[in-house]
Amino acid sequence: xxxxxxxxxxxxxxxxxxxxxxxxxxxxxxxxxxxxxxxxxxxxxxxxxxxxxxxxxxxxxxxxxxxxxxxxxxxxxxxxxxxx
Amino acid sequence: xxxxxxxxxxxxxxxxxxxxxxxxxxxxxxxxxxxxxxxxxxxxxxxxxxxxxxxxxxxxxxxxxxxxxxxxxxxxxxxxxxxxxxxxxxxxxxxxxxxxxxxxxxxxxxxxxxxxxxxxxxxxxxxxxxxxxxxxxxxxxxxxxxxxxxxxxxxxxxxxxxxxxxxxxxxxxxxxxxxxxxxxxxxxxxxxxxxxxxxxxxxxxxxxxxxxxxxxxxxxxxxxxxxx
Numbered sequence: 001x002x003x004x005x006x007x008x009x010x011x012x013x014x015x016x017x018x019x020x021x022x023x024x025x026x027x028x029x030x031x032x033x034x035x036x037x038x039x040x041x042x043x044x045x046x047x048x049x050x051x052x053x054x055x056x057x058x059x060x061x062x063x064x065x066x067x068x069x070x071x072x073x074x075x076x077x078x079x080x081x082x083x084x
Numbered sequence: 085x086x087x088x089x090x091x092x093x094x095x096x097x098x099x100x101x102x103x104x105x106x107x108x109x110x111x112x113x114x115x116x117x118x119x120x121x122x123x124x125x126x127x128x129x130x131x132x133x134x135x136x137x138x139x140x141x142x143x144x145x146x147x148x149x150x151x152x153x154x155x156x157x158x159x160x161x162x163x164x165x166x167x168x169x170x171x172x173x174x175x176x177x178x179x180x181x182x183x184x185x186x187x188x189x190x191x192x193x194x195x196x197x198x199x200x201x202x203x204x205x206x207x208x209x210x211x212x213x214x215x216x217x218x219x220x221x222x223x224x225x226x227x228x229x230x231x232x233x234x235x236x237x238x239x240x241x242x243x244x245x246x247x248x249x250x251x252x253x254x255x256x257x258x259x260x261x262x263x264x265x266x267x268x269x270x271x272x273x274x275x276x277x278x279x280x281x282x283x284x285x286x287x288x289x290x291x292x293x294x295x296x297x298x299x300x301x302x303x304x305x306x307x308x309x310x311x312x
Contacts, residue, residue, distance in 0.1 A: 001218075001219070002187055002222070005190070006105055009108060012108070013101075013103075013105070017101065031105070036248050038218065038219075038222040039222070070251075072106060073103065073104055074101045074103055074105050075100070076099065077098070077101060078097070078098050078099070079096070080094045080095070081094060081095060081096075083095040
């Protein structure tokens with residue numbers, strides 16, 4: 001089950017993006033997941049729920065957009081940033 | 085303070101990323117691919133179920149090629165160095181990558197292992213992935229080609245049950261064909277039919293590491309993609 005290592009990569013990426021924008025928290029994470037991505041959505045969700053504790057993703061639900069093909073894409077991160 | 089300037093205010097914004105989740109792995113794989121290209125190394129990511137005969141295929145490859153090619157191998161398993169040891173006995177300088185609990189190799193593990201291994205110069209690198217028909221499929225290791233070893237004892241419908249793995253395959257090596265006379269329900273034709281349903285360009289070579297049948301076709305295929 002490689003969903004755990006995928007979630008690790010995902011959270012590391014979200015942390016980097018959030019840090020670069022001085023985000024105080026992440027609100028939602030959107031993924032595009034292909035039918036043949038090799039990733040099982042339910043397992044990915046479980047892995048995400050396990051790993052997000054005490055990370056910037058702690059309060060950020062995962063939104064999965066199921067598509068045909070083999071996409072495994074981090075689409076969009078909704079985050080709270082300073083209003084400058 | 086700062087009721088007026090708003091410096092303490094926040095807003096929620098959508099940040100568009102549109103990048104592969106495995107982008108870091110892809111980057112590392114590109115780095116490996118550059119190295120392999122510069123060094124003239126043909127790198128093969130060899131995948132398949134546990135017991136499909138991946139190691140035996142490489143042993144037979146070493147026997148067939150003799151000193152014509154300089155081979156090297158990395159072999160991934162959750163524990164033990166058994167496969168690397170077998171390959172070294174077969175004359176292939178090899179290093180085992182023990183992944184602990186990880187069910188696949190990634191580009192970083194391969195990169196580390198190659199630095200650790202300090203192999204003498206080689207022109208062919210076999211990366212024998214962790215035995216698994218699911219997880220290894222989606223990790224780019226910088227290889228020139230993905231090869232899936234499928235043994236006749238696994239039955240005829242594995243390609244349909246594990247389509248992602250076979251979709252990623254450039255070649256399927258059907259192994260253990262010396263056992264076919266003992267398997268009433270298995271025919272090469274039925275396996276080819278299953279592969280035709282999932283592979284974009286179906287390509288299969290049937291071999292027996294034991295008798296050596298078909299190994300010449302496999303080594304010829306390796307030479308053909310080396311020239312591509």
